[in-house]
Amino acid sequence: MAPILRCPKCGAEHPDDAPAGLCPKCLLKAGFHSEVDLGAPTMSGSAKADPALPRHKAGSQFDPPPVERLAPLFPHLEILGLIGKGGMGAVYKARQRGLDRMVAIKILPPEIGNDPSFAERFTREARALARLTHNNIVSIYDFGQVNGLFFIVMEYVDGVNLRQTILTGALAPPAALAIIPQLCEALQFAHDEGIVHRDIKPENILLDKKGRVKIADFGLSKILGQEAADLSLTGSHQVMGTPRYMAPEQMQGSRHVDHRADIYSLGVVFYELLTGELPLGKFAPPSRKVHVDVRLDEVVLRTLEQQPEHRYQHASEVKLAVDGIASQPHPNAPIRRPLDSSAPAHLPPRGPATPSGPTRFSRKAIVGAFWSLFFFISFYGMFVVRAVERQEAIQAYPQEGGTVNQEAREVALPPAQDPEAPRWLIALSFIMLALGGSGPIGTTVLGAMAVSNIRHSQGRIYGMPLALADALFFPLIVLDGLIYAFWYLLLSSLYFIEPNRYVPLSLAMTILTALILNSIIVIKAWKAARTPSQVIELPAA
Amino acid sequence: MPPDANEALPNGPPRQFATTQWSIVLAAGGREKKLAGDALARLCESYWYPLYAYVRQRIPHVHEAQDLTQAFFVYLLDKQTIAHADPNRGRFRAFLLTALKNFLANEWDKARAAKRGGERSPLSLDLYSGESKFQIEPSHDLTPERLYERRWVLTLLDQVLETLRGELIQAGKEDYFESFKGAITQEATAEDYDKAAQALGLSPAATKQAAYRLRKRYRELFRAEVARTLSADENLDLEISRLLECLG
Numbered sequence: 180m181a182p183i184l185r186c187p188k189c190g191a192e193h194p195d196d197a198p199a200g201l202c203p204k205c206l207l208k209a210g211f212h213s214e215v216d217l218g219a220p221t222m223s224g225s226a227k228a229d230p231a232l233p234r235h236k237a238g239s240q241f242d243p244p245p246v247e248r249l250a251p252l253f254p255h256l257e258i259l260g261l262i263g264k265g266g267m268g269a270v271y272k273a274r275q276r277g278l279d280r281m282v283a284i285k286i287l288p289p290e291i292g293n294d295p296s297f298a299e300r301f302t303r304e305a306r307a308l309a310r311l312t313h314n315n316i317v318s319i320y321d322f323g324q325v326n327g328l329f330f331i332v333m334e335y336v337d338g339v340n341l342r343q344t345i346l347t348g349a350l351a352p353p354a355a356l357a358i359i360p361q362l363c364e365a366l367q368f369a370h371d372e373g374i375v376h377r378d379i380k381p382e383n384i385l386l387d388k389k390g391r392v393k394i395a396d397f398g399l400s401k402i403l404g405q406e407a408a409d410l411s412l413t414g415s416h417q418v419m420g421t422p423r424y425m426a427p428e429q430m431q432g433s434r435h436v437d438h439r440a441d442i443y444s445l446g447v448v449f450y451e452l453l454t455g456e457l458p459l460g461k462f463a464p465p466s467r468k469v470h471v472d473v474r475l476d477e478v479v480l481r482t483l484e485q486q487p488e489h490r491y492q493h494a495s496e497v498k499l500a501v502d503g504i505a506s507q508p509h510p511n512a513p514i515r516r517p518l519d520s521s522a523p524a525h526l527p528p529r530g531p532a533t534p535s536g537p538t539r540f541s542r543k544a545i546v547g548a549f550w551s552l553f554f555f556i557s558f559y560g561m562f563v564v565r566a567v568e569r570q571e572a573i574q575a576y577p578q579e580g581g582t583v584n585q586e587a588r589e590v591a592l593p594p595a596q597d598p599e600a601p602r603w604l605i606a607l608s609f610i611m612l613a614l615g616g617s618g619p620i621g622t623t624v625l626g627a628m629a630v631s632n633i634r635h636s637q638g639r640i641y642g643m644p645l646a647l648a649d650a651l652f653f654p655l656i657v658l659d660g661l662i663y664a665f666w667y668l669l670l671s672s673l674y675f676i677e678p679n680r681y682v683p684l685s686l687a688m689t690i691l692t693a694l695i696l697n698s699i700i701v702i703k704a705w706k707a708a709r710t711p712s713q714v715i716e717l718p719a720a
Numbered sequence: 721m722p723p724d725a726n727e728a729l730p731n732g733p734p735r736q737f738a739t740t741q742w743s744i745v746l747a748a749g750g751r752e753k754k755l756a757g758d759a760l761a762r763l764c765e766s767y768w769y770p771l772y773a774y775v776r777q778r779i780p781h782v783h784e785a786q787d788l789t790q791a792f793f794v795y796l797l798d799k800q801t802i803a804h805a806d807p808n809r810g811r812f813r814a815f816l817l818t819a820l821k822n823f824l825a826n827e828w829d830k831a832r833a834a835k836r837g838g839e840r841s842p843l844s845l846d847l848y849s850g851e852s853k854f855q856i857e858p859s860h861d862l863t864p865e866r867l868y869e870r871r872w873v874l875t876l877l878d879q880v881l882e883t884l885r886g887e888l889i890q891a892g893k894e895d896y897f898e899s900f901k902g903a904i905t906q907e908a909t910a911e912d913y914d915k916a917a918q919a920l921g922l923s924p925a926a927t928k929q930a931a932y933r934l935r936k937r938y939r940e941l942f943r944a945e946v947a948r949t950l951s952a953d954e955n956l957d958l959e960i961s962r963l964l965e966c967l968g
Contacts, residue, residue, distance in 0.1 A: 188907050191967075198877040199885075199897075205905035206877050207964050209935065210942040211957055 243269030243286065244328075252325045256284065256332075272335060281335040282320060289327055301329060308397055310372050315365035317385065317395040336393050341381035345451065352471045355452035356505050358384075361392040362445060363498035369397060370438040370494060377436070379444035380424040381451065423447065423457050427485050439487035442494060446482025458483055474504045507638075541633055541642040547625030547649035554618025557611050619653035626650030630708050643708055651704060655697050662696070663689040761797055763812060763949065765843050766879055768793070770813075770871035771820055772850045773857070777864050778824070786847045792823050793843050811959075812949035813872050817865065869966040876963070880942045887937070895920065896930060903931035904938045 185192055186202030193202050246258045249271065256273040263270045268287040275282050305322040312318055321332040341358075344350055362384065369376065376383075376397050385393045426443035429436050450458045453475070454468040464476035478500045484490045491497045626649025633640045666685040670676055676684065772789050779785040796819055860867055885897045899916035902908030908916075908931075917927040946959055 186905075186907065188905060198874060199881045199901055201881075201901060201905050202907065203874060203877055204964060204967055205907065206881075206942075207873070207960055207967070209904050209906070210939055210946065210960050 243271075246271070249284075249286070252328065253284070253330075256282070258284070273332075281337075283317075283333050283335045285331045285333065287329040287331075298324065298329075305331065307372070307374055311369055311374065311397060313365055313368045315361045315392050315394060316369065316397060317393050333395075334393070336385040336387050336395070338385055338387035340395075341384040341386060341448070341452075344386060345381055345455065348455075350452055352453055352469060355449065356475075356501060357390070358386075358392050358452065359445070359449055359501050360498045362394065362448075363494040363501070365392070365394050366438075366441050366445065366494035367498070369394075370441070375436070375438045376441050376444075377429070378424075379441050379448060381448060384448070423459070426487070428487060437487070438494075439490055439492065442482050442490050442497065443484075443487075445494070445497065446479055446490075449479050449482065453479070472504050475501075478504070538639050538641060541629040541640050541646050543625045543629035543632060544642045544646035544649055547622040547629065548645055550614070550618050550625065551622040551649065551652060553611075554615045554622070557615025557618075560608075560611065560615075619656075622649050623651075623653050626652075634708060643705075647701075647704055647708060651701060655700065658696065658700075659689065659693045662693050666692070761843060764793055764796065764816075765845070767813070767816065767872065767875055767949075768843070768845050769850050769853065769875050770868050771816060772845075772847065773854050773871050774817070774820065774864055774868045775824075776851075776854050777867070782851060786851070788824075788828055789845070789847065791828070792820055793845070795823055797843075813869065817868055866966070873963050873966050876945055877942075880938065880945050883941055883945075884934075884938055896934065900931050900934045903935050 186205060188205050189202060189208075191202060191204045193204070197203050198206065243261055243264050246260060249258050253273070255276055257276055259272045259274060261269060262272050262283070268285050270283050270285045273282050273284050274280070301322070301324075305319060308319045317336060318334040319331060320334070323330060362379075366376070366379075374397060376394065378396060379394070383394060383396045385395055387393060424444040424447045426436070426440035429440050447458060450456075450462070450465060453465040453471055456462075456468070465471050465479055466473045466476050478497065482490055482497060491500070626646050629646035630643065630650055633643050633646060663685055666688040667681060670684050670688070671678075671681050768789070771792070772785070775785045775789050775792075776782070779788060860870075862870065881901075885894075888894055888897045899919060900908070902912050913924075913927055913931070916922070916931075917924060920927075920930075922930065943956060946963070947956060950956070950959055
């Protein structure tokens with residue numbers, strides 16, 4: 180039986196035949212957190228590290244120093260409190276005494292200093308970042324090292340980060356479409372300066388109280404050791420935590436990672452903002468998960484292309500695409516933007532629900548219109564038949580009058596056929612009657628359906644005026660009839676009006692009120708039909 | 721003149737590692753059989769011991785246990801058991817144990833009856849040293865499954881440390897491993913460092929640098945090794961936490 184040893188560090192027991200005589204638990208814990216090195220302890224004779232500084236507990240989070248410890252190190256700052264912490268350090272809110280403005284100060288884990296080349300990299304990187312002055316990028320004010328602690332002083336953003344916003348579910352697609360263009364501007368600006376962020380994710384995107392977007396931690400991932408030189412194993416250095424926002428070429432540790440990796444990460448964030456989920460494996464296009472414009476699918480999918488060459492080559496292109504879509508919420512005849520030559524050779528197939536194709540006039544509206552035409556024809560036809568019958572009645576009973584009857588005779592259209600109509604004609608006239616009789620209902624229903632179709636087609640189907648006309652025509656006529664009846668009854672009950680004035684007066688009142696009412700109804704219906712199914716409103720830029 | 725500690729450790733790629741080998745197996749799932757087969761074979765060559773120990777616990781007879789183990793691997797790499805791997809599970813060690821249990825329940829009787837003697841195992845397993853290792857294991861009162869996982873962790877750590885040592889030997893810095901291995905787990909004290917500096921003839925700064933680099937290299941190798949047995953979108957740190965739990 181092998182003797183049991185106790186690990187001097189964690190106190191756990193382990194048998195003597197444990198790997199290389201080391202404590203297995205400590206070996207496992209040493210495997211956490213590949214960004215930050217867990218440094219060597221001090222050597223006797225060398226400068227001692229400040230014992231008050233936090234030790235990086237193996238495998239656990241960095242313990243931020245308490246405010247009191249920091250205060251003496253930064254005499255020109257009034258440290259107000261801790262506002263956040265993570266693997267890359269802790270952030271405190273502070274006030275610059277002289278300028279009397281709020282800043283944020285980030286303290287990096289102390290053991291970072293154990294890598295001798297770190298200080299040099301840090302300085303280089305910080306100077307590059309200082310060039311990034313942009314509304315949508317958190318500005319760097321100062322940086323340095325004091326008592327073994329590396330720090331960065333930056334713009335203080337009074338707000339939340341995007342992760343918190345997503346978690347509280349406060350984002351509707353319109354907000355997402357407002358955030359992305361700002362991100363694109365910031366990224367384009369940085370890329371123009373030759374700086375790649377490499378770690379775009381919701382935690383690094385801040386939203387201030389005015390709704391302005393600010394990207395934080397630019398280039399920090401580069402400072403803290405993800406450079407290509409460290410990647411001796413393909414991808415192992417990068418496969419840490421949850422690298423869901425990382426571009427494929429980053430994940431594989433390729434040495435050719437450029438600004439297009441940021442575009443990929445932007446795409447992941449975009450997708451997550453729209454759908455609330457991450458685009459993993461075979462994922463559905465956004466329009467199939469939430470109610471957004473179909474044209475956004477193209478944009479999002481293109482940013483998420485596996486090959487950098489197939490993505491948008493510049494963040495500004497993404498912004499252009501998104502702006503183009505948002506500015507035309509539901510065009511009647513949408514402008515199909517042609518894919519440029521650098522577009523990917525393949526796009527995931529679209530769902531059957533939204534075929535992309537040329538626009539067309541609403542068929543239902545047309546049919547509805549014709550149906551009402553039928554109605555009128557048959558109406559007129561009936562009218563004519565009645566007139567003819569009357570004429571025949573007149574003929575059957577000769578009257579004393581003269582000219583009037585003769586005129587009537589001349590006017591009346593004599594039926595060309597035999598009074599005993601053939602069967603087929605009777606059948607036909609029944610059909611005509613049925614069709615025509617149902618005209619009002621048919622037209623109205625078809626009109627309503629057409630309106631709905633057009634609204635939801637996002638511009639592919641047009642012809643709203645005709646559809647509305649179909650839907651409203653007969654109901655309005657019925658309404659007008661009711662108005663007339665109302666006025667007639669009202670007026671006829673008034674004693675001071677002569678009976679022979681009932682009709683003309685009623686007519687006059689009807690026309691007046693009907694005009695007003697109809698107009699109101701038509702205008703309201705028109706407005707209602709015109710509002711798109713989803714509202715895309717951009718805040719003032 | 722103390723040797724430059726910056727040259728202490730090699731930075732070349734390790735011999736046989738491919739991250740997420742398990743994901744290759746899962747992804748191929750029968751289509752690219754050769755590729756998946758190779759990846760699986762390499763994984764098995766690294767992690768056969770926990771399986772063997774599990775078998776030995778169920779089957780006290782040494783010879784039979786060894787035959788069974790061989791037959792199991794023949795079965796595993798021969799049939800398309802890979803195709804049945806549930807990609808959602810993501811963990812190779814779970815898959816391996818399940819496959820073994822299935823084999824024990826269903827296939828072993830058939831294989832035994834068929835007396836398929838003379839079958840060359842596609843893997844080179846040193847079952848005899850596995851047996852001796854098993855003999856010297858301390859007794860536990862854990863369930864066989866928990867023991868399996870515990871041994872898995874120890875095997876994994878062994879793999880990593882062996883690779884690390886191998887790299888150092890190749891670079892001619894064999895003694896660096898012994899001197900600095902304490903730095904990996906931070907068990908080393910200041911005295912240990914002083915001793916190492918003296919033994920290797922390094923300056924204090926160089927010693928610090930060497931220790932730092934060894935630790936960093938260990939971590940890289942370790943994470944790569946863990947990643948080998950995960951599918952591509954598993955959380956690495958989460959898995960390390962799980963491995964910690966396996967040790968109890």
